[in-house]
Amino acid sequence: MGQISHQDCFDFAQDVRSTCHRLNNFLTILQCQHDYLNGLSSNEIESELAGVLRDLVPPIESATSDVLELSKKCRDILQEQKHTE
Secondary structure, X not given: OOOOOHHHHHHHHXXXXXXXXXXXXXXXXXHXXXXXXXXXXXXXXXXXXXXHHHHHHHHHHHHHHHHHHXXXXXXXXXXXXXXXX
16 A cells, blocks of 8 residues: 655645645635625615626636635545556
8 A cells, every 4th residue: 555755744734734824815705805895885785796707707617716726735645546456
């Protein structure tokens, strides 16, 4: 049965930790935007929505990239372990 090196485990744990921090930051931004929109009247929401959505595009793309990268690392580690078994 294959073993993942201590350094690989440590590096992966650090990747998970930093990805979680970035995702938490994204969720905080999302919550703030939700709270902002929730405080507006229906007339104001219509005029503000496009700006809010424009502001959300970069953090959404970044969060998506972070999750995909972490998923790739998970697959790579599992594949590597499978080949060493």
